[in-house]
Amino acid sequence: MFIEGLVAYLILPVQNLTQPEDIVDFFNSNASLIGLVGLFGTVLSISFLGGLYVSYDLKDKGENIDPLNALSRGFKKFFPFLGAYFICSIAIFFSAFLLILPAFYVAGRLALFPPLMMLENKGVMDSLRLSWDKTDEHGGILFGLTLAFFLITFLIASLLQLILEPGIGQIAVLAVLEYVVVIPWGYVYFSLYKSLKNQ
Secondary structure: OHHHHHHHHHHHHHHHOOOHHHHHHHHHHHHHHHHHHHHHHHHHHHHHHHHHHHHHHHHHOOOOOOHHHHHHHHHHOHHHHHHHHHHHHHHHHHHHHHOOHHHHHHHHHOOOHHHHHHHHOOOHHHHHHHHHHHOHHHHHHHHHHHHHHHHHHHHHHHHHHHHOOOOHHHHHHHHHHHHHHHHHHHHHHHHHHHHHHOO
16 A cells, blocks of 8 residues: 555645646656666565455455465465456456456456465466356446446546545545455455355
């Protein structure tokens, strides 16, 4: 959350630039710092998502886990998780060309890849394929849930952008909002994963 806020803060001055050459100059002079912070943020975000599913699983079993230990376990699967996330993002992107709504359907159907990867040690393609296969009967429900979570996030974020002045405060609030939505959203997918596994 802090890293994403920092990246947003670093590029905040672009809002005041109106000429394309000024924007190019800004990114040329700050590219290394923005890139480094962005890379670090990607590693932390992917590790966080992996650790989140480990935490869900252990909580479901009545066990506790240290947050750093969960993050560490997520980091161990960084490259496969990043690969699956990248392929999933490409599938969602191309399905958005068909219309916007198929993108939510594809996103919902592929949403079980994180628990399959983190809890069953499935590979990139296996986790995506199994997610697609296991959610076949639940495609409509997943579509509705994914669309609902997206709309809730979009509406709240839009409202906050209207209310709050642009700046570090707005960035911090929007970063917190992202995780306030991601954690229960992930738990919905984890619950579906557990119910399908127990069938």
